[in-house]
Amino acid sequence: MLFNNETVYLKGWHIHSPADHSVGGDRSKAEMHFVHVDTKGDYRAVLAFRLDPGSHDSAFFAQLPKMIGFNSTMQYEGTQVDHRLALDEVNMVNEFWTYKGSLTSPPCKEGVQWFIARTILFVSDGQMQDILRVSTYSARQEQEVWLHEINV
Numbered sequence: 795m796l797f798n799n800e801t802v803y804l805k806g807w808h809i810h811s812p813a814d815h816s817v818g819g820d821r822s823k824a825e826m827h828f829v830h831v832d833t834k835g836d837y838r839a840v841l842a843f844r845l846d847p848g849s850h851d852s853a854f855f856a857q858l859p860k861m862i863g864f865n866s867t868m869q870y871e872g873t874q875v876d877h878r879l880a881l882d883e884v885n886m887v888n889e890f891w892t893y894k895g896s897l898t899s900p901p902c903k904e905g906v907q908w909f910i911a912r913t914i915l916f917v918s919d920g921q922m923q924d925i926l927r928v929s930t931y932s933a934r935q936e937q938e939v940w941l942h943e944i945n946v
Contacts, residue, residue: 802830811929839907848916854879884913
């Protein structure tokens with residue numbers, strides 16, 4: 795990903811439930827974070843997608859072998875995850891909010907650029923149940939907008 799003339803690289807992704815962000819007072823059932831680092835491994839940006847139940851399967855989630863529990867990791871030999879499917883489902887993040895904040899889970903590093911897709915990534919009821927089944931309440935308390943420059 796490229797922003798402010800800086801190239802950053804996907805380090806990993808995870809889901810919080812409920813969403814860490816709200817829009818107009820509405821908080822999605824979950825939120826997926828694609829965490830990015832620079833070439834030194836320093837946290838630089840998070841690309842966030844709000845997740846809510848919709849009328850059909852999400853192609854991104856349909857490709858995953860199975861959901862795993864909160865705070866656990868799993869590697870699948872030979873399995874490729876196409877992250878572009880998630881981008882496709884939110885119109886390539888053509889509209890977003892951005893601000894400089896911190897990671898929402900340890901190490902809670904500050905100075906991280908956030909990009910929150912305006913378009914919600916919808917998943918089927920079954921996929922949402924799978925996401926919530928393996929989740930624990932992992933969203934932090936919403937922070938007040940204070941000295942944050944939020945750009946639309």
